[in-house]
Amino acid sequence: MISYHSSSELPRGGVPHPATAEASPVFLDGSFGEGGGQILRTSLSLSALTGRPLQLENIRAGREKPGLKRQHLAAVKAVAEICGAKTDGAELGSTTLSFSPGAIRGGAYRFDVGSAGSATLVAQTVLPVLLRAPEPSEVAITGGTHVPWAPTWDFFAESYLPQLHAMGARVEAECPMRGFYPAGGGEIRLRVEPFNEADARPFALEKTGALRRARVSAIVSGIQIAIAETEADILMEKFPELAFEREVREVESPGPGNAVWVSLEFERVTAVFSSIGEYDLSRKTVAHRVMNAVRKYLKTGAPACPHLADQLVVPIVALGGAGVFVKGKDTLHETTNWEVVRTFLPDARIEREAEPDCASATLRIALAEPGGKV
Amino acid sequence: MKTSIISLLGSTLDAHGPRGKDRWNAWRPNVALAMQEDLHFDEFHLLYQSQFKGLADSVVRDIRTASPDTVVVPELMEFDDPWDFGEVYGKLYDYALARRFDREERDWYVHITTGSHVAQICLFLLNESHHLPGKLVQTSPSGKGSKRNCGPRGTYRVIDLELSRYDALARRFASEKRDDITSLKGGIETRNAAFNALIETVERVAVRSRDPILLTGPTGAGKSQLARRVYELRKAKGLLQGAFVDVNCATLRGDQATSALFGHRKGAYTGAAADRPGLLKAADGGLLFLDEIGELGADEQAMLLRAIEEKRFLPLGSDKEAESDFQLICGTNRDLRADVAAGRFREDLLSRIDLWSFRLPGLAERREDIEPNLDYELEQWNARTGKRLSFNKEARRRFLAWALDPATPWRGNFREFNACVTRLATLADGGRIAVADVEAEIARSHVASSKSHVESRTCNSRPATCDAAEGGQRLSDPLADVLGADFAERFDRFDLAQLRDVAEVCRASRTAAEAGKRLFAVSRLAKKTANDSDRLAKYLAKFGLSFRTLAADRESAN
Numbered sequence: 034m035i036s037y038h039s040s041s042e043l044p045r046g047g048v049p050h051p052a053t054a055e056a057s058p059v060f061l062d063g064s065f066g067e068g069g070g071q072i073l074r075t076s077l078s079l080s081a082l083t084g085r086p087l088q089l090e091n092i093r094a095g096r097e098k099p100g101l102k103r104q105h106l107a108a109v110k111a112v113a114e115i116c117g118a119k120t121d122g123a124e125l126g127s128t129t130l131s132f133s134p135g136a137i138r139g140g141a142y143r144f145d146v147g148s149a150g151s152a153t154l155v156a157q158t159v160l161p162v163l164l165r166a167p168e169p170s171e172v173a174i175t176g177g178t179h180v181p182w183a184p185t186w187d188f189f190a191e192s193y194l195p196q197l198h199a200m201g202a203r204v205e206a207e208c209p210m211r212g213f214y215p216a217g218g219g220e221i222r223l224r225v226e227p228f229n230e231a232d233a234r235p236f237a238l239e240k241t242g243a244l245r246r247a248r249v250s251a252i253v254s255g256i257q258i259a260i261a262e263t264e265a266d267i268l269m270e271k272f273p274e275l276a277f278e279r280e281v282r283e284v285e286s287p288g289p290g291n292a293v294w295v296s297l298e299f300e301r302v303t304a305v306f307s308s309i310g311e312y313d314l315s316r317k318t319v320a321h322r323v324m325n326a327v328r329k330y331l332k333t334g335a336p337a338c339p340h341l342a343d344q345l346v347v348p349i350v351a352l353g354g355a356g357v358f359v360k361g362k363d364t365l366h367e368t369t370n371w372e373v374v375r376t377f378l379p380d381a382r383i384e385r386e387a388e389p390d391c392a393s394a395t396l397r398i399a400l401a402e403p404g405g406k407v
Numbered sequence: 408m409k410t411s412i413i414s415l416l417g418s419t420l421d422a423h424g425p426r427g428k429d430r431w432n433a434w435r436p437n438v439a440l441a442m443q444e445d446l447h448f449d450e451f452h453l454l455y456q457s458q459f460k461g462l463a464d465s466v467v468r469d470i471r472t473a474s475p476d477t478v479v480v481p482e483l484m485e486f487d488d489p490w491d492f493g494e495v496y497g498k499l500y501d502y503a504l505a506r507r508f509d510r511e512e513r514d515w516y517v518h519i520t521t522g523s524h525v526a527q528i529c530l531f532l533l534n535e536s537h538h539l540p541g542k543l544v545q546t547s548p549s550g551k552g553s554k555r556n557c558g559p560r561g562t563y564r565v566i567d568l569e570l571s572r573y574d575a576l577a578r579r580f581a582s583e584k585r586d587d588i589t590s591l592k593g594g595i596e597t598r599n600a601a602f603n604a605l606i607e608t609v610e611r612v613a614v615r616s617r618d619p620i621l622l623t624g625p626t627g628a629g630k631s632q633l634a635r636r637v638y639e640l641r642k643a644k645g646l647l648q649g650a651f652v653d654v655n656c657a658t659l660r661g662d663q664a665t666s667a668l669f670g671h672r673k674g675a676y677t678g679a680a681a682d683r684p685g686l687l688k689a690a691d692g693g694l695l696f697l698d699e700i701g702e703l704g705a706d707e708q709a710m711l712l713r714a715i716e717e718k719r720f721l722p723l724g725s726d727k728e729a730e731s732d733f734q735l736i737c738g739t740n741r742d743l744r745a746d747v748a749a750g751r752f753r754e755d756l757l758s759r760i761d762l763w764s765f766r767l768p769g770l771a772e773r774r775e776d777i778e779p780n781l782d783y784e785l786e787q788w789n790a791r792t793g794k795r796l797s798f799n800k801e802a803r804r805r806f807l808a809w810a811l812d813p814a815t816p817w818r819g820n821f822r823e824f825n826a827c828v829t830r831l832a833t834l835a836d837g838g839r840i841a842v843a844d845v846e847a848e849i850a851r852s853h854v855a856s857s858k859s860h861v862e863s864r865t866c867n868s869r870p871a872t873c874d875a876a877e878g879g880q881r882l883s884d885p886l887a888d889v890l891g892a893d894f895a896e897r898f899d900r901f902d903l904a905q906l907r908d909v910a911e912v913c914r915a916s917r918t919a920a921e922a923g924k925r926l927f928a929v930s931r932l933a934k935k936t937a938n939d940s941d942r943l944a945k946y947l948a949k950f951g952l953s954f955r956t957l958a959a960d961r962e963s964a965n
Contacts, residue, residue, distance in 0.1 A: 102444040124408075125445050148442045148473035149560065175475045215442060215559045216431040218472035255428025287472045288431040312432050312558065 058086040064094035066369030079377040081116040087132040100126040104150025139168030146176025148217030151183030161351035164228040178219035188305040201232030216288020236356030241336040242300025247275040255289035264293040267320035335393040343367040354400040409449040416455035417521030434548035441474040454484040489523040503538040515541025599773035619735040624767035627822030630738035634696040649693025657699040675724025690733035701741035770817040784828040801911040919954040
């Protein structure tokens, strides 16, 4: 059983404890670590979950255009709406944000991220919070589902969500409309049931298990399907041993776009590696990006790919409070996340045990009291 | 703070690039605006012409796709010729005036990349003059200082004309300010230095302060006009949005006064058949001009004081206070200090309304402004009636000589002056005011002012019955300058009428030939060889005159 260290943090039953009203504020320097949107999203989720007010300074300091951009602001507004937060500095270009969360409420929500913003990132920010609401939620998020520098919808659906299910979360998600850069206009819908404490179980992802299926997928909207065909063919050729199923199709989207990805469905995890076609990028380059990621993953052998590794931390903390998984080399996103978690939950234990070759490591997360069971 | 943008549909730039979904890969300024990562509009006003409706629909759709939480408001604006400065400026100006910009609640932006170059310049000018609020946005397809392609999103730049670093523009501001001053003077190029200095101060106060203004000065000096112009100036600057409410307190008496100003509830007194919001309420968000404030009764003074200080008041018969946030200008020709001393006017009210006190001089104190005002009144008349009325040269000279004469008292000030010009204009035949008309008017004025020291406003109703010739004989006539003071005794009235016109043409002509051409314009056509100057010389000789003497008279007159 998971036990919480402090009644003021992550209370039992998923409903923020009244004691959160006097929870001490958390001060964070937004320029630290990864120094971009990740630190903002993680701290927003954790502020809502712990009830601790957040004071974030130097948001995206040192970037060409510092401060909050539209997709960051969309995340701030989304979490604020869900937990009735009072905000100050929730404006475009603002480099400071104070965020005083209230009680998390489920319900019907709609969040518009805007064309270039990633709907998936907003989904990942709000999901752990909504799981801790006392009511079920229906959420529509519009924006990009396949944009550069953000997880694709397919990663979210095939790789990330099953791990949340494994933690006991009851979430259904669909993508009625794809949204590519630059037009956007995609939509992700989530149906979230309140997390049931009885479903909580320690999370463990230490081995991939056997490979059950491998698939290469390529999609296009408004451009020649031949582009997707070629990308799929290149990947088929590169990995004959994986005997890919091949899926090439046109998808519905307001604007033009192209994405290609490989799904490796193992017993314990499905790993997804995707690449987004861009206007002046050759189809070969697009396919090779996927190829490199797949090769690296297979070589490392760690079940949690880099994206999964940095995105599992918050759900583990939100739902079970304890988890262990094996991942590849540390990324800046990951280490930043750990620091944010430690700041919000000073007694959280995040331990990393590297393999001798340093190529992979086991990460253990526990919110238990010292001596408590993990 | 919500943000709104006003932008013209770019019939070329917004249609740029391929059709179909591939259009998203092209830079289209209006769609690109909706795609910025660090710029967001809650409201997007897209101005389009009906011939580009199809493109507008598609751009509106794409803006909504790119930015679903932006409310796109397509607005039709037709240009017959988008390159016609007058038309484009006029339409955009009207658009700016018609729209109530909630400058306090919203950040406004004006996009100046699309539309014809003429439209872009007009948008810039209207923003600079504060008719269009907020900041300018310029979009471009590539990054700064390089040809780096930024894709369909391009880049943008915000230009805030309020910032002092736009030095060149600050200089333009000075000229705009001159325009403001001109507008306060009703577009009249006044010459009186004291009056001009006064108006400059009024301009500074009007633009910088919301405090009450007190205008004093004799009746007819233009207090009401100045109040209206202050209102118009403030409105153009976005300093107020409500109506201009002009009240003459001398016309208000008893219950009616209270009710007219502060409103009443149905049944508050006999005759109060329905609710009435009152004039103070009507001026909510606008400007209230209370002329003859010295005539206000004691109760109304007390209520007004409270309405100024607390922006609330109690309508007659109501138990609920009404609220109105109005700016106030008061006018009076009385000495309110003396009224305070005599207990007729509340001292606290006076000190509240005379923070800014300006005394408008009467017309007699600024006779050098008579000529510009004459031109102004004629222009107004022409604008009102659609006619092209003018003085003939001689008549103008005659009129000004009389008007500027210290013996002409102008007790009714501009109101009297205006009435004079109206009478002249009404009675003039064929679009020309002749000397005879002027003489008649002068006679009327003399009769009126000799009758009594009449109150100026009766000037309007003075009968116009004087005989022109009588006036002409009594007063100095330009013909007297060339014929001698006794000319009326030496020549027939019949001849003098013709001579006046001939002399006038001669004065307006450079040479005798030119004058002759005009004078004999019809009959000369029938002649084989015309010698107009000779005909003229012979005619003038009958009076002992020559073209040269008349022309010399012109020189000395100028």
